[in-house]
Amino acid sequence: MTTWLELADDDPFGVHNLPLCAFGAGCFSWVGVRIGDRILNLAGAEHEGLVEAGGAFDGAHTLNKFLAQGRPTWIRVREQLTELFTGPKHRSAVEPLLFNLADVRLNLPFEVADYVDFYSFEEHATNLGKLFRPGAEPLLPNWRHLPVGYHGRAGTVVVSGTDIPRPWGQRKRPDESAPTYGPSERLDIEAELGFVVGTDSEGAVGVDDFREHVFGAVLVNDWSARDLQAWEYQPLGPFTGKSFRTSISPWVVPLDALDAAKVPGRRQEPEVLPYLRGREHYGYDIRLEVFWNETLIARPPFESMYWTPAQQLAHLTVNGAFARTGDLYASGTISGGVAEETGSFIERTWNGAQPVRLADGSARSFLLDGDTVTISATAPGVDRAVVAFGEVTGTVVKQS
Structure with a gap:
C-alpha cells in the first residue's frame, strides 16, 4: 500500500503491518503504533478524533484497555490507521503526533495477566x-x-x-x-x-x-x-x-x-x-x-x-x-x-x-x-x- 510517509516500498513496518506498542519520552508514556521508524501517539490520535477506540487510548500506559475492546474495535481502528497513513489529506493532522523511534524508550507493551x-x-x-x-x-x-x-x-x-x-x-x-x-x-x-x-x-x-x-x-x-x-x-x-x-x-x-x-x-x-x-x-x-x-x-x-x-x-x-x-x-x-x-x-x-x-x-x-x-x-x-x-x-x- 502506498503511504504519504517517506518509506521504502519494502519497509517491513509499512501500512500492511502496524504493530502496536507502549512507549515513553521523558516522564511521559503512551501507547502507539509503528509506521516505518516512527510511532504514532494513539492517545493523541484519539483525542483529535482521528481514531475511535472507546477511550481505550486516553491516559493508557499499556495496551490492555484497547485489547479488552474486542475484535470489532481492533478491526475498526486498524482500518482507520490505514486510512490515516495512506490518505494525504490526513498528513497535517498526523505528523505532529509522530515520534522518531530513536527518540523514545520502548516499554512492556501490555500488562501480563498470566x-x-x-x-x-x-x-x-x-x-x-x-x-x-x-x-x-x-x-x-x-x-x-x-x-x-x-x-x-x-x-x-x-x-x-x-x-x-x-x-x-x-x-x-x-x-x-x-x-x-x-x-x-x-x-x-x-x-x-x-x-x-x-x-x-x-x-x-x-x-x-x-x-x-x-x-x-x-x-x-x-x-x-x-x-x-x-x-x-x-x-x-x-x-x-x-x-x-x-x-x-x-x-x-x-x-x-x-x-x-x-x-x-x-x-x-x-x-x-x-x-x-x-x-x-x-x-x-x-x-x-x-x-x-x-x-x-x-x-x-x-x-x-x-x-x-x-x-x-x-x-x-x-x-x-x-x-x-x-x-x-x-x-x-x-x-x-x-x-x-x-x-x-x-x-x-x-x-x-x-x-x-x-x-x-x-x-x-x-x-x-x-x-x-x-x-x-x-x-x-x-x-x-x-x-x-x-x-x-x-x-x-x-x-x-
Whole structure:
C-alpha cells in the first residue's frame, strides 16, 4: 500500500503491518503504533478524533484497555490507521503526533495477566527426549494427544533490552552425590512466538474462536537454566529453571497482519479429540533468526509447529479456566529438522557435545556473563510485502 510517509516500498513496518506498542519520552508514556521508524501517539490520535477506540487510548500506559475492546474495535481502528497513513489529506493532522523511534524508550507493551508456555514442536520435543531420556522413546505417550505446557510467572516477563541476571538455584552435577547451590552453569535460550489474549472468556474457548480472543503475536525468549531445570523438573515440570525471566519484543503484531502468512497445519496422528478440531487447521509461515553475540547461528521455522495456536488456547481453557485480557501464551521452542533450525542452544550444541563457533573464534555451548542474544522474525505479507516482528534481545549479567 502506498503511504504519504517517506518509506521504502519494502519497509517491513509499512501500512500492511502496524504493530502496536507502549512507549515513553521523558516522564511521559503512551501507547502507539509503528509506521516505518516512527510511532504514532494513539492517545493523541484519539483525542483529535482521528481514531475511535472507546477511550481505550486516553491516559493508557499499556495496551490492555484497547485489547479488552474486542475484535470489532481492533478491526475498526486498524482500518482507520490505514486510512490515516495512506490518505494525504490526513498528513497535517498526523505528523505532529509522530515520534522518531530513536527518540523514545520502548516499554512492556501490555500488562501480563498470566503466562503459559507450551511444548508444541515435534522436532524440539524429540531432541530433548533423546537428550534427557537416552535409549527411551523420545516423545512421551501424551504428546500427540494434547498440547503439553507449563504455567510460568507473569511478573518476570520483561521487555526486550532488559538485562537478564544469571539465575541461582539448586543443581546436581552428574559426578556429584548431592545437589549444590550456586549460579546456573548451563544457561540457555528458547526462541518462541507468543500470543496475546485480548478479550476475556467465561470458560473454554473453541478452536474456531481463536481470532475472537487473540489480538496478535510477539517474539519470546524463554530463558532457561538447564542445570536447575534438570534437577527439579521431575515429577511436576519446570519451575525455578524457567521462572526467573522471559523476554518479549516491544511490538505486538496483529493477527490481521499475518493473514498472508497462513499455511496448512501439520497432519496430526492419531486424530485429535473433538475439542481440538476446527473448521480450519492452520499455522503461520514465520521465520526466526537467532544471533549469539551478533553471530547468526539458527533460523527456526515456525511453520513446522505441530499444535497450532488455536489448539493451544482451546486446551489452555478446556478445563474451564478463564482467558483474560493480557494473557500471554508462548508456542514452545521453535525447531526444525536440522541443527541450523533449532531454537535452543542445548539442541544446537547437542548438550555441549558439538559447540558452535562464534565470530570471535570461541567455541561455545551455553551462555556466559556478558553474552547477548537477539531473536528476530519476519513473515510474508500482502502483495509480496514482508511483515517484521522486530527483535527481542537480552544480555546476561552476573547477579549481584
